[in-house]
Amino acid sequence: GELYGLVNVAGGAAPATWMPSTRVTREDWRALFTQNVETMFFMSQAVAAELKSQSLPGSIVSISSISGMNTAPFHIGYGTAKAALVAATRTMAVELATDNIRVNAIAPGVTATPASGTYVDDDVERDRRAIAMGRRGRPEEQAGAILFLLSDLSSYITGQTILVDGGLNLKWTHMGADHTSLFLKDDTFRAAITR
Structure with missing residues (x-):
């Protein structure tokens, strides 16, 4: 078939990268x-070069994170990288707009995935307190936003990052006193990253 879009899903951060900003290595x-x-x-x-060479319209969607849209205490490298992804998305959107290539991103909040299970436990009451919609997201809810941005339903949207976080950013109460x-x-992991 014809090339029409790209979804950048690469990314993440290993638990070992959580630490105070004073300890992050180059x-x-x-x-x-x-x-x-x-x-x-x-x-x-x-992908943009290929779309341009064939004079094709297209859509590029990348996965950022709520950590790139707000502060990311003890996770500065990841949060800053995801913020840089948002900046790259906006700049590419401007450069490619006249070629009818849209460039957008989504910023997931806490989503129930196998990877997030390495450091997020099941705590329904905490989720209710921290997230406006009262629960963590599901991968298919992130996929819905991605499909929207890939489709012609979003044909007049470019350079945007859509928060898909159930309203977590609205409350931003998920940080403890530390x-x-x-x-x-x-708690051992919490103690290790704050040392």
Whole structure:
């Protein structure tokens, strides 16, 4: 078939990258930027170049994070990389708009995935307190926003990052007194990242 879009899903951050900003190494920083920004940028660049060479319209959608839209205490490398992804999305959107190539992103909040299960436990009451909709998101809810941005239903939207977080950003009450996320299930991990 004809090329029409790209979804950049590459990214993430290992639990070992959670730490105070005073302890982040250059290696950790570079690895997080490579994983979360470089892959997105160079894949987007390649797809945009191909779409332009064939004079095709298209849509590029990348996965940012709520951590790139707000503060990310003890997770500065990841949050900053996801914020850079948002900035790259906006700049590419301007450059590619006259070629009818739209560039957008989504910023998921806490989503129930196997990967998030490594540091987020099931706590229904905490989720009710922290998230306006009272629960964590599901992967298919993120997929719905991505499909919308890929489709012609969003043909007049470019350069935007849509928060798909159930209203977590509206409350932003999920931090404890020590400024760590209440979603962290392991007190040993919490102590280790704040040292």
